Amino acid sequence: MPFVADAFRSRLNDTFTGGATERPAWIDELEQGTDAGFFGPGSATWSVHGGKQTILAGVRALLVQALHPGALAGVADHSRYREDPFGRLAGTIRWIYTVSHGDTTAARSASAWVRKLHERVRGEYVDGHGVTKPYAANDPDLARWVHLAFTDAFLRSAQLWGDPIPGGADAYVREWAIAGRLMGVEDAPESDAELRAQMNGYLDRGELVATARTLDVVRFIKDPPLARLLRPGYRALFDGAVVSLDPRHRSMLGLRTPAVGPVEFPVRRTAGVVLDGIGAVLGHQPGTERAALVRIARLGGERRIPDATV
DSSP: OHHHHHHHHHHHHHHHTTTOSSOOHHHHHTTOOSSOOSSOTTOHHHHHHHSTTHHHHHHHHHHHHTTSHHHHHHHHHHOOTTTSHHHHHHHHHHHHHHHHHSOHHHHHHHHHHHHHHHTTOEEEEEOTTSOEEEEETTSHHHHHHHHHHHHHHHHHHHHHHSOOOTTHHHHHHHHHHHHHHHTTOTTOOOSHHHHHHHHHHHHHTTOOOOOHHHHHHHHHHHSOOOOGGGHHHHHHHHHHHHHHSOHHHHHHTTOOOOEETTEEOOHHHHHHHHHHHHHHHHOSSOHHHHHHHHHHHHTTSOOOOOOSOO
16 A cells, blocks of 8 residues: 555655655754764653654643643744644744754754744733733743643653653653753753652642633644544544543543543554554654764764753
8 A cells, every 4th residue: 555655654744844845954954063962872862752652742742731821822822823733833843853863052053043933922811810910931930831741741652652761751851851941941850750740830839720712722732634644543642642641631621531431442552553653654763863863973973961051
């Protein structure tokens, strides 16, 4: 069935590159640089971000981020996610993989570029206690929530559907804290326990809330304007993201684990099958990782040890 595989590959590539017909130039540019980057081969970050479960993790992160009314207001008021959802997705993917696989200069530049774009993202929102507050995308608290939701989503998805993480969960949280600091997060967690504690703090303080706007965004995430060929697989991934959520977040979002009466569907297994299929079509190694390996080989295999300095 090569025709079907080619069509599927084409639709997937269109989705993840915002409709680009060729390999994006920024991926090739990751072959350049003067060091191996903040992470590198064998790191927890390369392991977590190299698995195809990152597609599901991205869906999960969007769902959880939508529970913070300030973060949600920034997206709803300033982005064109309905008109161009995959353009926004492509931009996010570019930042994630530049920080993950680029050299340190590229990682810093990509983060500075995103923060520059965020300078205009300002407005007001009603918090979980009914109080109107100002928001700015670069505010440390909002940046922290986005970082926490991302880190938790990618970690939990890797634990459920990915390979064993070198150094375990703590290693990934500690490494990806570098990305948080690049985005202005002053107290990014550096262990799984700290990650859970900080996320629970938002719940305990009543800062998370599901409004009509939240539920509208959830409906959009559940049924985005995908090509017909991709819809069944996406629904399986969405259901997998729902199953992986903290039960409290899932309840707030009005989502349920798919079931018939008391019998739950084998959602986790089905999502895994879909992810394996995506890996078979697109390959099991991101193009950005291959570009980074070319750069590292050119530099003589130099390996930069992740540290707290950004």
